[in-house]
Amino acid sequence: MTGDIQPSGSRDPLLKVENLVVEYVVGGNTIHxxxxxxxxxxxxxxxxxxxxxxxxxxxxGRAVLQLRQAVSGRVLFDGHDLTAMQGDALRRMRRxxxxxxxxxxxxxxxxxxxxxxxxxxxxxxxVKDAKRRRQLVGDVLSAVGLDPGLVVGRLPHEFSxxxxxxxxxxxxxxxNPEFIICDEPVSALxxxxxxxxxxxxxxxxxxxGLTLLFIAHDLAVVKAVSDRVAVxxxxxxxxxxxxxxxxxxxxxxxxxxxxEAIPVPDPEVRPAESVPVxxxxxxxxxxxxxxxxxxxxxxxxxxxxxxxxxxEVVPQQFVACHHPLIAAG
Amino acid sequence: MTGPALLSVENVAVDLPTPRGNxxxxxxxxxxxxxxxxxxxxxxxxxxxxxxSRAILQLLPKKARLSGRVMFxxxxxxALGPEPLRKLRGRSLAVVFQDPMTSLNPVLTIGTQLxxxxxxxxxxxxxxxxxxxxxxxxxxxxxxxxxxxxxxPHQLSGGMRQRVAIAIALSCEPKxxxxxxxxxxxxxxxxxxxxxxxxxxxxRRHMAMILITHDLGVVAGRTDExxxxxxxxxxxxxxxxxxxxxxxxxxxxxLLAAIPKIDAVPHTPLPAIGGRPPDPTRPVQGCSFSPRxxxxxxxxxxxxxxxxxxxxxxxxxxxxxxxxxxxxxxx
Amino acid sequence: xxTLELGIDADVAAGxxxxxxxLGSLFWMAIGWMTFVFAAAALVxxxxxxxxxxxxxxxxxxxxxxxxxxxxxxxGRDELARLIYGARISLTVGICAPVIxxxxxxxxxxxxxxxxxxxxxxxxxxxxxxxxxxxLILALAVTAYLGQSILNLTCILGVLGIPAFMRVARAATLSxxxxxxxxxxxxxxxTHARILLRELLPNVFLPLLAFFLLGVAVTIVVEGALSFLxxxxxxxxPSWGSMIGEGxxxxxxxxxxxxxxxxxxxxxxxxxxxxxxxxxVFTDPRQGAL
Numbered sequence: 001m002t003g004d005i006q007p008s009g010s011r012d013p014l015l016k017v018e019n020l021v022v023e024y025v026v027g028g029n030t031i032h033x034x035x036x037x038x039x040x041x042x043x044x045x046x047x048x049x050x051x052x053x054x055x056x057x058x059x060x061g062r063a064v065l066q067l068r069q070a071v072s073g074r075v076l077f078d079g080h081d082l083t084a085m086q087g088d089a090l091r092r093m094r095r096x097x098x099x100x101x102x103x104x105x106x107x108x109x110x111x112x113x114x115x116x117x118x119x120x121x122x123x124x125x126x127v128k129d130a131k132r133r134r135q136l137v138g139d140v141l142s143a144v145g146l147d148p149g150l151v152v153g154r155l156p157h158e159f160s161x162x163x164x165x166x167x168x169x170x171x172x173x174x175x176n177p178e179f180i181i182c183d184e185p186v187s188a189l190x191x192x193x194x195x196x197x198x199x200x201x202x203x204x205x206x207x208x209g210l211t212l213l214f215i216a217h218d219l220a221v222v223k224a225v226s227d228r229v230a231v232x233x234x235x236x237x238x239x240x241x242x243x244x245x246x247x248x249x250x251x252x253x254x255x256x257x258x259x260e261a262i263p264v265p266d267p268e269v270r271p272a273e274s275v276p277v278x279x280x281x282x283x284x285x286x287x288x289x290x291x292x293x294x295x296x297x298x299x300x301x302x303x304x305x306x307x308x309x310x311x312e313v314v315p316q317q318f319v320a321c322h323h324p325l326i327a328a329g
Numbered sequence: 330m331t332g333p334a335l336l337s338v339e340n341v342a343v344d345l346p347t348p349r350g351n352x353x354x355x356x357x358x359x360x361x362x363x364x365x366x367x368x369x370x371x372x373x374x375x376x377x378x379x380x381x382s383r384a385i386l387q388l389l390p391k392k393a394r395l396s397g398r399v400m401f402x403x404x405x406x407x408a409l410g411p412e413p414l415r416k417l418r419g420r421s422l423a424v425v426f427q428d429p430m431t432s433l434n435p436v437l438t439i440g441t442q443l444x445x446x447x448x449x450x451x452x453x454x455x456x457x458x459x460x461x462x463x464x465x466x467x468x469x470x471x472x473x474x475x476x477x478x479x480x481x482p483h484q485l486s487g488g489m490r491q492r493v494a495i496a497i498a499l500s501c502e503p504k505x506x507x508x509x510x511x512x513x514x515x516x517x518x519x520x521x522x523x524x525x526x527x528x529x530x531x532x533r534r535h536m537a538m539i540l541i542t543h544d545l546g547v548v549a550g551r552t553d554e555x556x557x558x559x560x561x562x563x564x565x566x567x568x569x570x571x572x573x574x575x576x577x578x579x580x581x582x583x584l585l586a587a588i589p590k591i592d593a594v595p596h597t598p599l600p601a602i603g604g605r606p607p608d609p610t611r612p613v614q615g616c617s618f619s620p621r622x623x624x625x626x627x628x629x630x631x632x633x634x635x636x637x638x639x640x641x642x643x644x645x646x647x648x649x650x651x652x653x654x655x656x657x658x659x660x
Numbered sequence: 661x662x663t664l665e666l667g668i669d670a671d672v673a674a675g676x677x678x679x680x681x682x683l684g685s686l687f688w689m690a691i692g693w694m695t696f697v698f699a700a701a702a703l704v705x706x707x708x709x710x711x712x713x714x715x716x717x718x719x720x721x722x723x724x725x726x727x728x729x730x731x732x733x734x735x736g737r738d739e740l741a742r743l744i745y746g747a748r749i750s751l752t753v754g755i756c757a758p759v760i761x762x763x764x765x766x767x768x769x770x771x772x773x774x775x776x777x778x779x780x781x782x783x784x785x786x787x788x789x790x791x792x793x794x795x796l797i798l799a800l801a802v803t804a805y806l807g808q809s810i811l812n813l814t815c816i817l818g819v820l821g822i823p824a825f826m827r828v829a830r831a832a833t834l835s836x837x838x839x840x841x842x843x844x845x846x847x848x849x850x851t852h853a854r855i856l857l858r859e860l861l862p863n864v865f866l867p868l869l870a871f872f873l874l875g876v877a878v879t880i881v882v883e884g885a886l887s888f889l890x891x892x893x894x895x896x897x898p899s900w901g902s903m904i905g906e907g908x909x910x911x912x913x914x915x916x917x918x919x920x921x922x923x924x925x926x927x928x929x930x931x932x933x934x935x936x937x938x939x940x941v942f943t944d945p946r947q948g949a950l
Binding site (some may be wrong): 052053160162163190191192194196198199202217218219220221223224225226227243244246247257258259260261262263264265266267268270278279280324 | 373374442472486489516517519524543545546549550552569570573587589591593596597599600601602603605606
Binding site (some may be wrong): 065091092102108111112121124168171271 | 843845846847851
């Protein structure tokens, strides 16, 4: 069945996105942010979603949480259709799925104290006992490496970006969710702090038994924390596969281009004179057929006429390309 | 380094008065760069690299106090008056900033901004300036340059805007280009193109370039010499291949180790640097990196190590226990 | 974009964001004056001050004396008493009218800025219509139709102030509603009401409060102007504006009758302005590093 990738394991996927389409109108133009994307995430897995700016990965993340209205398609979380839910039912579902953002300082209300911010999910979820709330807040703040006594009464602006991100992670964890969407959680942080936060996320994942959707534009970061990776371009998925395998032998020309463009901290490696592949087209008027064809050295007539579907070229690796780098075998 | 230095920064320090006391943004920095060379300055936020570039350009905030000398092409920029400085900037000394959206004037067309610069510094007439602008835009890889002249910055993508900023910077054939995080705000595929463009133009014009970034990967293949900054000081400096072959300052090694590598195995814990970057308003006695350094001991907490090279004057570092040396530790 | 590690931004470091460490002496003087005026207005019935409406035709335009501390006006009424009772009127109208503005205007503004879409267009459009009315004519029309009274005056001035508060609230909400902490609250399953009250209101409240104090200052002046024209508070209730108006006739003989209420009004309005401005600057939280 086109566009529908069955999990190879026998476990049911925790999250299933089916043919999701998200568009929005800005000043009279329709932006096709997400066009017919289907993917699944198994319980306990980290799926990395990578792509450059404008590819729709953040929109996809928000749409999964129903923070953005989808035009069509379904999102199934643990078998429940989130797109069909409203009001209270949806709010109750939200406790099981959380979100971490890119800008940690903007994610915290500047006028509320850290203790209140981290306790907020508990209040919304109906935990009435203040003592119990304090207890849970203290536990989760310690878990992320912050001293509750020092932190609880202060305001966000007193903390650095890395510490604020820890607070955001604590807030996401306090309700013991099953699934967390991380939307560029380390992009705005200093290099030396990034590693700390990535390690923390891995640690929390192990400790709380989480499933993660990790969205980022930095491939090396995504590879470091993901089991499987999905590459997105202009609203469509190009390639999906296990991390190590995908980066070692990419099947899609775009994935190969991304990998080649990464600056390697080794002076022996001369950066390849980049092929002038130009600018990405606008999501308002994406190219017909395969959206990457305007920048692809392998593009031909077929690519303009027909949009490629995701096919399995190598066990577990799926690519949407008429002329993949690895021939389907 | 071959030939006399084009730019020589001598014992420059920048102090900023703040409500919380004096902030030493840049602390006794010595640098030099010759014509046609590329110097990379690497550091995280707050290390003073942007203040240093402002100090070189003499564009510091009003309350800042600068000490030391900045010798450019034989002249001391610190002692120079405002009018000669203004003539120098844009003409011999050019800058490209991080965010092209804010470094380009949003209410003027691209053409106006380019032509203005040309007319001001090179005193070209309108028609010649326009022709030159079109050539420049084409040289930086912007398609349909004539149409672009009439467009406004917001109508172009981030990569395009940065190319325009580079075109403006290069328009008067500067001797030195300072690129302050020129690709940090751009996608990785565009980043590669922009860096290639800068390298190409530099070779063609035999221009010196200072590339300021937080990304060690960016400097690795594209610079002749690298200086690593931390808490306002240069903590290690060496020709690029020498630096990457053997890092002596633990901070440099830790910084390199903390970057996720594309060929690493997934789920390996990254060797993170503990603690937080230093707060310039609360200077630490002794080496600024000592609170976070694995190898810190005794003297590190008391005195600030001076930048010096034990083996050769090419490779200098500020550390009492440099890595993999007689007095140091294995990395 | 690795710029979030430091709590210092070069501008802040250079001290150009002037957050006054101590509230200046001007601020305290303003507070002092306001306290004095409020106290006098509140406690006047306890003080040994004659009634403001008792006319003593034999003592018209009497100079300052032990009996009448500030003298008497053209109809023999005690000037000081009229001044203090006038303060009551000015302060009552001056505060109650903007309260109408801040509650109704503030609420509409926040809702418009949060929900956007058609509702916002409707709200902004109606406010524009209200703003298009010449305020003085509207006040005239209402008082002509409904009669002059303090209540009518307060209501009309309150209603006229709603669009301005709506705009301030809407602007503040617009800039905040896009920020991630609001989306974070939505992602947690917070209801709209909760987001508006717990997340947005604390942030919008302070700019509104600063604007409120400025609104009080403006309303006092407007009420004064209307009373000066004879369209505000009906006689014999004293009001600073009507006192200035009545003092016009006595400018050659007893200029203090016009100047004393004018100076008092000036000082009160100035105090409100100073306090409002200082509070705005002083309580603006840093929006985080950079």
